[in-house]
Amino acid sequence: MxxxxxxxxxxxxxxxWNPRYFFKDYFNDDEKMEYFLENIAQDEWNIEQDKGRPLAEGTEIQVKKFPEWEKEIRAFYDNWTIMLKSxxxxxxxxxxxxxxxxxxxxxxxxxxxxxxxxxxxxxxxxxxxxxxxxxxxxxxxxxxxxxxxxxxxxxxxxxxxxxxxxxxxxxxxxxxxxxxxxxxxxxxxxxxxxxxxxxxxxx
Missing domain, CATH: 3.40.50.1000 (HAD superfamily/HAD-like)
Structure with missing residues (x-):
């Protein structure tokens, strides 16, 4: 070969890299954190940004879909560097x-x-x-x-x-x-x- x-x-x-490095302390509630990452800021959503969609556009799309989670959604990319642990x-x-x-x-x-x-x-x-x-x-x-x-x-x-x-x-x-x-x-x-x-x- x-x-x-x-x-x-x-x-x-x-x-x-793992969003849990930020959201574990943010939520201080593992069940709520997992619900958010599986249903609101899920992989399929993040992948669209990895595919070239602007972060700001992706954030606004998700905020419109889930207005009750606006604060958490905006926190995702605002705290992205914390998710990149090492x-x-x-x-x-x-x-x-x-x-x-x-x-x-x-x-x-x-x-x-x-x-x-x-x-x-x-x-x-x-x-x-x-x-x-x-x-x-x-x-x-x-x-x-x-x-x-x-x-x-x-x-x-x-x-x-x-x-x-x-x-x-x-x-x-x-x-x-x-x-x-x-x-x-x-x-x-x-x-x-x-x-x-x-x-x-x-x-």
Whole structure:
């Protein structure tokens, strides 16, 4: 197997982002918090912002739908940086080691174009990608739409079969596999170094 490229998702792989980091203290009531995140500020809503819809527009749409939750909805993006708790150190360490090898590093992330610059400015490891990052909010495409992988392949002139795609989302992993990528599904207990080495990657 001739692996040349390693492609990282960010959230859940290199970054620990979760709205509960803010809303746990905000609500001080886990049941109410889970209701809000499952029914009001749900993933499907946040994904539209990751797909390129402006944060302000997304906020107004949801406030109109759920006026009784206006304060909480507005708090979501106002406190987004608190939800971005930290990097995931053991996986970032693997990334740093890969930088000193011959493998080409890429990012492919579902992330709002408005919030991603904060991460870029505050976490130096993003510089290891040398700008080779495809952001869903910028491209108006989002995983698991196969078009976003095709865009990555064409933009950087790389081949799926020579690449390993790393993500924490099962649907994204399945789509990448169907497109010919080698994949690593990252879970909280995944040893990323070991998984990469199982593909013959030397770190």
């Amino acid at each position: 001739n692996i040349k490229n390693i492609i990282f998702d960010f959230g859940g792989v290199l970054m620990d 990097d995931i150190p053991q996986n970032v360490e693997v990334l740093r080691k890969l930088k000193n090898t011959d493998y080409h590093l890429f990012g492919l992330t579902n992330w709002s174009a408005e919030t991603f610059p904060y991460a870029l400015e505050n976490y130096d490891f993003f510089q290891l990608f040398d700008g080779k990052i495809v952001v869903s909010g910028t491209e108006k495409l989002i995983k698991p739409d196969p078009k976003i992988w095709h865009l990555l392949l064409e933009r950087y002139n790389i081949r799926a079969e020579e690449s390993i795609f790393i993500d924490d989302n099962q649907k994204n992993i399945e789509m990448a596999q169907s497109l010919g990528f080698n994949t690593i599904h990252v879970l909280p207990d995944t040893d990323l170094k070991q998984k990469l080495e199982s593909f013959g990657v030397k770190i």
